[in-house]
Amino acid sequence: MPDSTPHGFRFAGLHCGIKPQLPDLALITTAAPCIAVGVYTQNLVRAACIDWNRSITPTASIRGIVINSGNANACTGHQGERDNRQMASCLASAMQSQTNVEIKPEQILVLSTGVIGRHLPMDKVETGIQRAITEQSGSLEAFYRAAEAIRTTDHNRKTVVRDWQDNGKTFRIVGMAKGAGMIGPNMATMLCVLTTDFPLTVEFADRAIRLAANQSFNCISVEGHTSTNDSLILLAPTATDVMEQSAGHTQFQKLLSEVCLELALKIPTDGEGATHLIHIQIQGANSAADADRIARTIALSNLVKTAVSGGDPNWGRVVSAAGYAGVPLQVDQMRLEINGLLLFDAGQPVPFEPAVVSRSIRQTPTTSIDLVVGSGPGTAQHWTSDLTADYVKLNADYTT
């Protein structure tokens, strides 16, 4: 456990007034221009910040990120684009006054999350940025305040902090994420910002974050609604000597993937109204892509998700969801286990005690669904949350 955030970064989190009470504005600033790489939503309807960040990353000249919660600044047209640029300009000039170094708006990334279709209260945001710049610090406490300020319906802040040794030197990585609803598995499904003091090249960082995202944030969902604002960003200092194949870099990639997975799993675990994390593992598909499609189809079935929340051993819903995934499968080779209990084998139902399966589901926070769909080499895994009446209540009344 590190005693500080990565060297060269400062954090702040505070309440600026977008939300009635809770923290809603976070900053990350860097002591020197650093590498920033990102993975963004595939939604064609996207927030102003997505287009802004996409036009900037990958880059080696980032000086900061400003993040607001409570308002997605999505579907807000030209006004939204102007507001987004103004957020970047405001942080750039505040930093410039402090440092006497020229900082351009294009050296600042912007992330927004919250309600779609409303204009930002820019006076509050600008006052907040001015205040945050005076409060920022490299302490873990400041990092946790920033992580608090990016929450929307999340029950708790979602953070991971790690340190490790490389060639006798200590490095650190800290990550914060937010997300509990509007989580759909089509490339980066929430906000997540990672900072490290391990030096990287832009090329290495860009490859590393994509690999990590594919094994983590791209394998989770809550209800499958791909958001307008999803972003995963990694900040790191620039490597002076390029040693991409070093043991240190291999270790970093492994660690980055672990941190991303740990942060990603916090999202369906905290899924709106969720009482179970559901871990779906597919084997025997024709390809990994086919296995992934089956896993996602099962994960998005409300009937599967309600069966889990109710502890109902209604395994036909899992098998039938696989059947409409749109990829080939061999029914007579299908085999299903829920929490290790065999329910369907070689396409035939297996006699089982419903009360035993039901008790196992009810008493375990994670429900394992292991499905064999044939004898092919394709495997995949996916994590999602169950569906409860509380999810419906939360979302029936979100903006009103």
Added chain:
Amino acid sequence: MPDSTPHGFRFAGLHCGIKPQLPDLALITTAAPCIAVGVYTQNLVRAACIDWNRSITPTASIRGIVINSGNANACTGHQGERDNRQMASCLASAMQSQTNVEIKPEQILVLSTGVIGRHLPMDKVETGIQRAITEQSGSLEAFYRAAEAIRTTDHNRKTVVRDWQDNGKTFRIVGMAKGAGMIGPNMATMLCVLTTDFPLTVEFADRAIRLAANQSFNCISVEGHTSTNDSLILLAPTATDVMEQSAGHTQFQKLLSEVCLELALKIPTDGEGATHLIHIQIQGANSAADADRIARTIALSNLVKTAVSGGDPNWGRVVSAAGYAGVPLQVDQMRLEINGLLLFDAGQPVPFEPAVVSRSIRQTPTTSIDLVVGSGPGTAQHWTSDLTADYVKLNADYTT
């Protein structure tokens, strides 16, 4: 309103014991071999009855249909196939004893609906078929009893009866459908049987039912889980003179499409736990297929469905669902109306009074979502139900 069912058909519906109390077995028999055409689920995991019926239809030699509810006979392997054939054999021999005409099992269609993965109690089913054959009649009351017996979680039986004149002669069509959950829009999404005394050729009937299905049962959903047992079947007497292009046939096609749409809309209207029917209309897509994909993506979004059930004017969920449908759209040409109230125009939010939109949603049983996504020629419509806590409660505890 006709005073009887179509000439040449008899119906029965009763309780045979698959369910604890409610009617669970229905028969339709024909006085002479008739035309049967069908449209079936696209699910690769499908019930024994689907394979059986698919191997038989389209045909001109059908003598009856036996339908059970309470058990889908799906994922039941070879035993399920034997049980399905036995249902057909049992009805065929009971009819043969009564009529002294040879009737083969292959002249009987079978439909099953209910829980997946359990074997049928064949002794009860066979006793039920024997009894039903003695109770059948051509009265509307018998038809309604049959319609009662195919229900599962449906609140009410779903029937449409019509008559019309053609060349001074009266013809009739009656249809029964069931479905309230596991309704996913991928070709015929429930059970529906239509019988008419209007004579048809196999070729005309087969085309007619596909056209009608595409504009009705293929445009509805509840939660989008494509069932293992979906079937839509039309029975009609064989036309002796082939006059497919006659005004009478054109009128029949129109009527068939109307009856299918009327029956189809009863399904999301009665969607499990539903409080609103949602009618989604898309304009301006590049093609009808693109428009359809956008409509379905919106229809399957739990966030859209919960916003409607809660009367929450959270229109960003509709627009963002369109954005991840996977087809092109022009954000700066997008325009959204909910219940005729303009909320988003030319990619910009329109100022509106949330309480007015909320009241309109709450006070109207059908919520209209009208979305323009560009200036292309593609249009589509789709009907779905909203998502409530009651849907979750119903489905969290279905088999236990």
